[in-house]
Amino acid sequence: MKRIFLILCMGLTTAWAVAQTLVTINNKAISVDEFEYYYQKNNQNQAQQLSRADYINMFVNFKLKVEEAYAQQYDTVSAFQNELQGYRQQLVGPYLTDSVKRNELVQEAYKHFLEDIEVSHILFRIDFPNEAPLALEKAQKARKRLKKEDFAKVAVEVSEDPSVVENKGYLGYTTGGQFVYPFERAAYNLKVGEISQPIRTSFGYHIIKLHNRRPSKGEVQLAHIFKAIPEYAESTQLIAIEAVVMKLYQTLLEGGDFAALARNNSEDDTAAKGGKLPWLGIGMSNPWIENAAFALTEIGEISEPVHAPYGWHIFQLLDKRPVRSLYEYRPMINTQINMDERRAEIHQSFIDKLKKEYKFKKSKKAGIIATFADQVLTQEDLDKFCQERPHGNDSINDFINYSIYQYENKHLESKYPEFGMLMNEYKEGILLFNICNDLIWSKASKDKEGLKQFFENNKENYPADYTYNKGPVVNDYQTYLEEQWLASLHQKYEVNINYDVLNKIK
Numbered sequence: 001m002k003r004i005f006l007i008l009c010m011g012l013t014t015a016w017a018v019a020q021t022l023v024t025i026n027n028k029a030i031s032v033d034e035f036e037y038y039y040q041k042n043n044q045n046q047a048q049q050l051s052r053a054d055y056i057n058m059f060v061n062f063k064l065k066v067e068e069a070y071a072q073q074y075d076t077v078s079a080f081q082n083e084l085q086g087y088r089q090q091l092v093g094p095y096l097t098d099s100v101k102r103n104e105l106v107q108e109a110y111k112h113f114l115e116d117i118e119v120s121h122i123l124f125r126i127d128f129p130n131e132a133p134l135a136l137e138k139a140q141k142a143r144k145r146l147k148k149e150d151f152a153k154v155a156v157e158v159s160e161d162p163s164v165v166e167n168k169g170y171l172g173y174t175t176g177g178q179f180v181y182p183f184e185r186a187a188y189n190l191k192v193g194e195i196s197q198p199i200r201t202s203f204g205y206h207i208i209k210l211h212n213r214r215p216s217k218g219e220v221q222l223a224h225i226f227k228a229i230p231e232y233a234e235s236t237q238l239i240a241i242e243a244v245v246m247k248l249y250q251t252l253l254e255g256g257d258f259a260a261l262a263r264n265n266s267e268d269d270t271a272a273k274g275g276k277l278p279w280l281g282i283g284m285s286n287p288w289i290e291n292a293a294f295a296l297t298e299i300g301e302i303s304e305p306v307h308a309p310y311g312w313h314i315f316q317l318l319d320k321r322p323v324r325s326l327y328e329y330r331p332m333i334n335t336q337i338n339m340d341e342r343r344a345e346i347h348q349s350f351i352d353k354l355k356k357e358y359k360f361k362k363s364k365k366a367g368i369i370a371t372f373a374d375q376v377l378t379q380e381d382l383d384k385f386c387q388e389r390p391h392g393n394d395s396i397n398d399f400i401n402y403s404i405y406q407y408e409n410k411h412l413e414s415k416y417p418e419f420g421m422l423m424n425e426y427k428e429g430i431l432l433f434n435i436c437n438d439l440i441w442s443k444a445s446k447d448k449e450g451l452k453q454f455f456e457n458n459k460e461n462y463p464a465d466y467t468y469n470k471g472p473v474v475n476d477y478q479t480y481l482e483e484q485w486l487a488s489l490h491q492k493y494e495v496n497i498n499y500d501v502l503n504k505i506k
Helices: 002-010 032-043 052-071 078-091 099-113 129-145 151-158 181-188 235-253 258-265 287-295 326-339 341-357 379-387 396-410 417-446 448-457 471-492 499-504
Strands: 021-025 028-031 115-125 170-174 204-215 219-228 306-308 311-321 368-372 375-378 495-497
Touching: 021 032, 021 052, 021 499, 028 032, 032 052, 052 417, 052 471, 052 495, 052 499, 078 417, 099 115, 099 181, 099 326, 099 341, 115 129, 115 151, 115 181, 129 151, 129 204, 170 287, 181 204, 181 341, 219 235, 219 258, 219 287, 235 258, 235 311, 287 306, 287 311, 326 341, 341 396, 368 379, 368 396, 375 379, 375 396, 379 396, 417 448, 417 471, 448 471
Parallel strands: none
Antiparallel strands: 021 028, 021 495, 115 170, 115 204, 219 311, 306 311, 368 375
């Protein structure tokens, strides 16, 4: 009940817009805009609408309680400040980012899901930062060779990707979200047959070749019957396993039940489910499975036995679907963005816009690094910044970005009135809850003598079997305490309501 009361009252807060004064409490002005905004807010979706004349009294009572909370310095308590800061941290996100840039990156990512690309690559690893120049030099030399030599040949000779021994640098078809972002972006920006410049990722420098591109094949759901090949199987054992697989395939061609045969013969944990596999998209499995899976076109169609180094598969197509909508993909894309290089890209875009807005300028004056808005960034500030981060790799640029970001964060309440209103709403709502809890709710349950006396004075209002600590009695005592408290607040603080202004509000 207390939290519900808090939520109802949290809407009653100080407006940030300058407007005609409607109420003054303890010489503090409250505007018509503030009153009207929260009158509308608290009346929406209410079956019974309050008139403004009725609401003004509720509004004044709320403000009196908050005024008393300030007078008793509830706003200086560390627990209050931590709670308010916690709310603020949850709310600032949309104001401290470049939402336009984020949406561009989301749209780009989804566009990649709509198309499959066939690529090869050569990798020059970077395990430590000081290896980067040498890796770049090797990548540039390899790229020059590729103007005349076969990509696979050069890959086998120089690539530092361990899989190159098997795949000669060929990665096959892939789609969005399968590779680290710098690799993906570079690959999708190539033309068919084009070879990229060296591309830096967290793994090292890549040279990418785009072989082909096609509309996405979407996703398929398969069932399979799987027969494993032991690692050191002899030729007779291999022949026997293949014979079993061919017999199962023949049984399927003659109308055998796929699910039943999978349950009785498949050698993996899908057997109990009739061989049913999760939805499969491009780049989610090995080439043997993908090639067979996407070759099936009709629901119920069965593949020929597929021989892979680790075993045999027979597939059945259960279902297929096109690429899902942006709405469905958006949460996953946003999660990926928050975990890779795009997060920093969005942040830098946000900082760059703030630099323009606040007329950022680098300075040539001694001891001064830059200026923006009403701020002057000095060498002393930079030194302090670096001292607080002794283990970091901070630079002047990091310091500048940090300073601009913190300045923006500090001024959100004044820059965005709706955010300032919301923060003040939380602030006064928490103050209201805390003071009401101390002076009414907790007091009513702890004040045994007062509660007992109240019950004795009002015994006729309760059934004969009631005692002073029954729930309804406690609730009534809370109401009594609140009425007494409000009466004292009305005496303590001067309240003036401009009814001429109130009556003109439409």
